[in-house]
Amino acid sequence: MADLNLKPNLAQADDVYADLLAAHEGLSKEDSDALNARLILILANHIGDRAVLRAALDAAKSARPAG
Amino acid sequence: MNKIFEIPLYPYTRSPDQDAQTPVRRKVVVVGAGPIGLAAAIDLAQQGIEAIVLDDNDKVSFGSRAICFAKRPLEILDRLGCGQEMVDKGVVWNLGKVFFGDRKVYEFNLLPEEGHRRPAFINLQQYYFEEYLVKRARALEAEGAPIELRGQNKVLDVTDKGDHTVLRISTPDGDYTLEADWLIACDGAGSPIRAMMGLDFVGRVFEDNFLIADVVMDADFPTERWFWFDPPFNKGQSALLHKQPDGVWRIDLQLGWDIDKEKEKKPENVIPRLRAMLGEDVTFDLEWVSIYTFQCRRMEKFRHNRVIFAGDSAHQVSPFGARGANSGLQDTDNLMWKLGLVIGGTAPETLLDSYDTERIHGADENILNSSRSTDFITPKSETSRIFRDAVLDLSEQYEFARPLVNSGRLSVPCTYDGSPLNTPDALPGGPARTRPGAPCPDAPLDNGYLLGDLGCRFTLLTVDADAPDTIDEAGITVPRLALSAADDATGALAARYLGDAKSAIYLVRPDQHVAARWDTYDETATRAAIRRATGQE
Ligand SMILES: Cc1cc2nc3c(=O)[nH]c(=O)nc-3n(C[C@H](O)[C@H](O)[C@H](O)COP(=O)(O)OP(=O)(O)OC[C@H]3O[C@@H](n4cnc5c(N)ncnc54)[C@H](O)[C@@H]3O)c2cc1C
Numbered sequence: 001m002a003d004l005n006l007k008p009n010l011a012q013a014d015d016v017y018a019d020l021l022a023a024h025e026g027l028s029k030e031d032s033d034a035l036n037a038r039l040i041l042i043l044a045n046h047i048g049d050r051a052v053l054r055a056a057l058d059a060a061k062s063a064r065p066a067g
Numbered sequence: 068m069n070k071i072f073e074i075p076l077y078p079y080t081r082s083p084d085q086d087a088q089t090p091v092r093r094k095v096v097v098v099g100a101g102p103i104g105l106a107a108a109i110d111l112a113q114q115g116i117e118a119i120v121l122d123d124n125d126k127v128s129f130g131s132r133a134i135c136f137a138k139r140p141l142e143i144l145d146r147l148g149c150g151q152e153m154v155d156k157g158v159v160w161n162l163g164k165v166f167f168g169d170r171k172v173y174e175f176n177l178l179p180e181e182g183h184r185r186p187a188f189i190n191l192q193q194y195y196f197e198e199y200l201v202k203r204a205r206a207l208e209a210e211g212a213p214i215e216l217r218g219q220n221k222v223l224d225v226t227d228k229g230d231h232t233v234l235r236i237s238t239p240d241g242d243y244t245l246e247a248d249w250l251i252a253c254d255g256a257g258s259p260i261r262a263m264m265g266l267d268f269v270g271r272v273f274e275d276n277f278l279i280a281d282v283v284m285d286a287d288f289p290t291e292r293w294f295w296f297d298p299p300f301n302k303g304q305s306a307l308l309h310k311q312p313d314g315v316w317r318i319d320l321q322l323g324w325d326i327d328k329e330k331e332k333k334p335e336n337v338i339p340r341l342r343a344m345l346g347e348d349v350t351f352d353l354e355w356v357s358i359y360t361f362q363c364r365r366m367e368k369f370r371h372n373r374v375i376f377a378g379d380s381a382h383q384v385s386p387f388g389a390r391g392a393n394s395g396l397q398d399t400d401n402l403m404w405k406l407g408l409v410i411g412g413t414a415p416e417t418l419l420d421s422y423d424t425e426r427i428h429g430a431d432e433n434i435l436n437s438s439r440s441t442d443f444i445t446p447k448s449e450t451s452r453i454f455r456d457a458v459l460d461l462s463e464q465y466e467f468a469r470p471l472v473n474s475g476r477l478s479v480p481c482t483y484d485g486s487p488l489n490t491p492d493a494l495p496g497g498p499a500r501t502r503p504g505a506p507c508p509d510a511p512l513d514n515g516y517l518l519g520d521l522g523c524r525f526t527l528l529t530v531d532a533d534a535p536d537t538i539d540e541a542g543i544t545v546p547r548l549a550l551s552a553a554d555d556a557t558g559a560l561a562a563r564y565l566g567d568a569k570s571a572i573y574l575v576r577p578d579q580h581v582a583a584r585w586d587t588y589d590e591t592a593t594r595a596a597i598r599r600a601t602g603q604e
Contacts, residue, residue, distance in 0.1 A: 037457035045467040 004055035072194045075125040076201045079219035085243040093119050094213075094410065096234060096247035098222050098260060101128060102193065103378030103395035104253030105200035109147045110403035112207045112214035113523070116410055119245075120204070121236060125218030127197040131279040131355045134190050134309065134317050135389035139480040139506060140396040141185040142579070146523045148206075149199040150185065157189030158310050163292040165462065165472055169299050172463040177477075182559035183509040184516040188477060190311050192281075193392065225250065225263050225374065232373055249406060250374045253395075256362075258380035264371060270364020271438065273385060275445050276322040277359050278331060281315050282341065284351035288316070294474040296444075296459055300343035305444050307474070308344070315354060318344065321445065328358045361385035361441065363434045369398075370423050377402060382430040387440035387475035390433040397480060398426050404523070404577035408601055413542035418602030421488050429481040436476045443473035480506040483580060490574070490583035490596040496567030497584060507579045510560040512550070517560065520548055523577045525597065530560065532570035534588040540597040545574070576600060 010016050024032045044053055077100065084091045095111055097104045100122035108118035136153065144150040161177045179187035201216070208214050223242070224235035232250045236243055252260040261268060288308065295306040304321035311317055320340060322331060330336060337356050345351065365382035369375060378395030402422045408414035446452035461468035483489065483504035492502050500508060507528075510517040525545045527534055531552055538545045552561040565571050574583040574596050583596035598604040 033453050034457055034460070037453045038461055041454070041457055041461060041468060041471070042465075 004052050072127050077216040077218040078125050090244040090246050092246040095249045097251045099253035102392050107251050107399040108214050112212040114407045117213035120216045121220040123221035127194040130357045131281045132193040133392040134311050136189050137393050137478040138185045138187050140393045143396050143400045149203045152199045157191035159186045160290050166295040167459040168297050182511045192311050252376045252380050253378045254380050256379040256383045272362045273441050274324045278320040280318045280356045281354040282351040283315050286349050363438050365430045384433050384437040385441045388437050390478045393478040394433050400578045414601045425483045425486050432481045440473050440475045488600045494584040494586050498566035503581050505581050508563045512554050521579050526575045528573040530564050530571045532572050540594045541603045
């Protein structure tokens, strides 16, 4: 079972980020939310490992600024 | 012709107990002649233990209730002598369709595993189920078994006297008092006995209403389960269509929270809704229309000294996943052999505490599953609706999303992992599905099926292993059922009971759960496992 990778892992980070923004371009808030949800589900299935997903959820939750 | 739910099945007759000078003491009194109370009494009567069933009514269940019965309860009903009737009358189904908005997103086939005597599920009206149980109880009574059904006997009051319980009962001829060594409270979700004893019943109420209609129609809808999320005929809500015998169809329409129940139930409001769903040209008659609010909750403890709760009185779930009656039958199946051993003086009363441990485990599993289904069907927040809709949208194109669609996870029996009656697993390479605590899966044999041969007693099942023909330990006689992997040419027996092992020995309980397993026979270990499985260690 792989651990959650929180080190840089994207070769073309700027391109990937731009892809994300492009996918949401021109969408209403509602459609963007739906797209994000579909994306999360697709990625979760691809990862296919509950422990990694839980670690990712924890990492996402703890990354909020304090206060 | 009268409908079966209109005919008194166990009409009131005066019992000599009502004329006794001093209250008569009975071995076991079962309160409630619903499916669970009847199953409890039949099980006891088959063991030769006196069971008096009291019910404030005299007919089968009123209204739209259970329709879906899973394999495990059918296997239990085989042992209670009415499995065949259920399957003969019931509708077997494997195909389902899921709709989202105005489109079908996918279809599925449950593809039940081969090599089981009973199908994965049948659909059958609860009133038939109760009718078969009543008939079975009557047949036992006619054979001289100690079972009695007393209609229009309403329990007014119970008092715990330590080693027995005193009941105050009202009848059309006035009140009487009865004593019971043991009281089994199967008096349903609203359990008056629970209330009389001041016991808790906590959990979650789902803020939603469902219109449940049973309609009779000659439509050629296939024998499938159709589930709609947000259909055009019920915007923002869900709907279910499911076939029952006799051309009766079950329709569930989610209505939401803020509604006027009396108004929604009126035929002039129901019929247009159903027309929109079924199509303008379909003709149908309404058999039943009810509106339900669902809850998921359970008692903290099911056993209270000599009063033991089973079925809906002990736990209640939303019906998505058909877990109510299905799990109630597993309650009595778990309880009655234990009670039999305690009443017979073989096992200590503390054996009954394992009923609490094991069936609370079962209830929690059911509550978890049906809460999750309810959360999917009725999303509780904007975000949960976004995820729910995303799953449904994805499910149309991508197979991976289909297992996430949750319109009810159909009932499967629970494995009593961690039960005090289990002996640690000693079968290296043995299949996980038959580990200690698991219900025995069926397997085809040359002339019949495994579960039929296991029966309702402790059995030592050997697969390609030696062991004595019977073992007597601590008052329990355990016969051996000697099988070989070769007895089942399909390989199911080997796959389900040997796995990677060459030989296996299983100690199987009367409720057909595995108590212990080994690769070869070890007398000391087997005797210890028998004592442990009967609470004698
Ligand atoms: C819409 C709907 C759909 C369902 N679908 C399914 C399904 O598909 N599959 C499934 O397994 N389950 C299903 N269920 C659940 C199922 O109907 C119940 O779990 C089941 O009826 C419980 O049986 P019971 O014997 O515990 O209680 P009940 O059937 O409620 O019986 C209790 C009995 O006790 C009697 N009683 C009450 N108080 C007293 C008293 N003071 N004195 C004497 N008698 C008394 C009552 O008259 C009644 O006969 C469904 C339920 C509903 C509402």
